[in-house]
Amino acid sequence: EAGVVQSPRYKIIEKKQPVAFWCNPISGHNTLYWYLQNLGQGPELLIRYENEEAVDDSQLPKDRFSAERLKGVDSTLKIQPAELGDSAVYLCASSLVTGSNEQFFGPGTRLTVL
Amino acid sequence: GEDVEQSLFLSVREGDSSVINCTYTDSSSTYLYWYKQEPGAGLQLLTYIFSNMDMKQDQRLTVLLNKKDKHLSLRIADTQTGDSAIYFCAESIAGNKLVFGAGTILRVKS
Numbered sequence: 001e002a003g004v005v006q007s008p009r010y011k012i013i014e015k016k017q018p019v020a021f022w023c024n025p026i027s028g029h030n031t032l033y034w035y036l037q038n039l040g041q042g043p044e045l046l047i048r049y050e051n052e053e054a055v056d057d058s059q060l061p062k063d064r065f066s067a068e069r070l071k072g073v074d075s076t077l078k079i080q081p082a083e084l085g086d087s088a089v090y091l092c093a094s095s096l097v098t099g100s101n102e103q104f105f106g107p108g109t110r111l112t113v114l
Numbered sequence: 115g116e117d118v119e120q121s122l123f124l125s126v127r128e129g130d131s132s133v134i135n136c137t138y139t140d141s142s143s144t145y146l147y148w149y150k151q152e153p154g155a156g157l158q159l160l161t162y163i164f165s166n167m168d169m170k171q172d173q174r175l176t177v178l179l180n181k182k183d184k185h186l187s188l189r190i191a192d193t194q195t196g197d198s199a200i201y202f203c204a205e206s207i208a209g210n211k212l213v214f215g216a217g218t219i220l221r222v223k224s
Binding site: 004043044048091093095100101106 | 215
């Protein structure tokens, strides 16, 4: 069974440029998460989708960040414009709606903003 | 608010047991998790424990939960060099949100 797929794995951009990350969850997983992981820290939730609905986006900086999951399967996270402080790893995870809420993570996209 | 704390670093010799500790603040957490992250990789779920349990064993892994003290530990028996990684503790709170600690770096010396 394929795991969570993310692309690109690495991205280097200059500040003020836009950037987009893509995630394809495990087949059949209706819940999708985007996390931000700064160096030396644990992941922090940016947004959670159940199917195509964003049910928790309270931590998403909406002035520059946006996300979509139009058909309830794959998802895109965008930053426009990027700032130096956005340099981090962006992780995608997915899960089934079960009591234990086991979340399965992709390898992440490492973003460097110059 | 929610907060999960872990010690930053643990060094053990190959073959010894490793014990990684974690404290959390949200008493309503239903599940607590241990994840492993190797360099350049995403997080791999190792094990989890339901809040009404006080111990769970899975092969070389033993999870102990002290709900009164809000303390969680992960014991790795017969630690191997392949266990070297960052280990994250996480608690599940309302709405299926996971709150992670900053991670404990485990270094295994051969």
